[in-house]
Amino acid sequence: GQNIDQPTEMTATEGAIVQINCTYQTSGFNGLFWYQQHAGEAPTFLSYNVLDGLEEKGRFSSFLSRSKGYSYLLLKELQMKDSASYLCAVSDSNYQLIWGAGTKLIIKP
Amino acid sequence: NAGVTQTPKFRVLKTGQSMTLLCAQDMNHEYMYWYRQDPGMGLRLIHYSVGEGTTAKGEVPDGYNVSRLKKQNFLLGLESAAPSQTSVYFCASSEREGSYNEQFFGPGTRLTVL
Numbered sequence: 001g002q003n004i005d006q007p008t009e010m011t012a013t014e015g016a017i018v019q020i021n022c023t024y025q026t027s028g029f030n031g032l033f034w035y036q037q038h039a040g041e042a043p044t045f046l047s048y049n050v051l052d053g054l055e056e057k058g059r060f061s062s063f064l065s066r067s068k069g070y071s072y073l074l075l076k077e078l079q080m081k082d083s084a085s086y087l088c089a090v091s092d093s094n095y096q097l098i099w100g101a102g103t104k105l106i107i108k109p
Numbered sequence: 110n111a112g113v114t115q116t117p118k119f120r121v122l123k124t125g126q127s128m129t130l131l132c133a134q135d136m137n138h139e140y141m142y143w144y145r146q147d148p149g150m151g152l153r154l155i156h157y158s159v160g161e162g163t164t165a166k167g168e169v170p171d172g173y174n175v176s177r178l179k180k181q182n183f184l185l186g187l188e189s190a191a192p193s194q195t196s197v198y199f200c201a202s203s204e205r206e207g208s209y210n211e212q213f214f215g216p217g218t219r220l221t222v223l
Contacts, residue, residue: 045211097154099151099152099153
C-alpha cells in the first residue's frame with residue numbers, strides 16, 4: 001500500500017526554527033510537495049522536490065532523500081502567522097498526489 | 110484572476126437528499142480534481158478529469174458522480190447523501206500532468222449530512 005507519515009502536531013516558539021518530517025512509501029515517485037493550510041482555508045503550495053538535496057525559498061527550506069523515502073520542511077525565524085497545518089504529498093507512478101494527514105504547527109510567543 | 114472558486118461554501122443536507130457542488134477555474138488548466146478532507150486523514154481523491162469531456166475515478170469514488178462539460182467547470186454530484194459524506198470538499202486544478210503538477214485549490218465546501 002501507499003503511505004505518507006508525518007507527526008500529528010508540533011509546537012515551537014516564535015523566532016525559533018522547526019523541522020517537520022515526512023516519510024513515504026509509494027508505488028513510484030515523481031516528486032514531493034509541501035503545502036501549507038491555515039485553519040478553515042485551502043492548501044497553498046510551498047515547495048517541490050524531485051531530486052535529492054535541499055531547496056531553499058526564503059525562510060522555508062525543503063529536503064529530500066529518495067533512497068530513504070524521507071523529506072523535511074524547515075521553517076526558520078518562526079512567525080505567529082506560520083501557525084498552520086503542513087501537508088506532505090508524493091506524486092506517485094501515475095502522477096496522482098498521495099497526501100499525508102498533515103502536521104499542525106502551533107507557534108507560541 | 111479569481112483562480113479556483115467553489116459554490117456553495119456551506120451546505121447542510123438530510124440523508125437521502127441530493128446536491129451538486131460547482132468548481133470553476135479561470136487559469137485554463139487541463140486537469141481538475143475533487144478531494145475530500147476529513148479530520149486526521151489526508152486529502153483523498155474522489156474523481157478527477159484530464160480534460161474537457163473526460164472523468165476518472167480516484168481513491169474514494171463511491172456515492173459521487175462528476176461531469177466536465179466545459180474546460181473551466183468541474184461538477185461533483187451526490188445523488189443520495191449519507192452521513193459518511195459529511196466532510197470538507199476541495200476542488201483543485203493543475204496545468205498539466207507530469208512530475209511538476211502543482212495543484213491550485215479552491216476555498217472548500219463544508220458539507221454536513223444529518
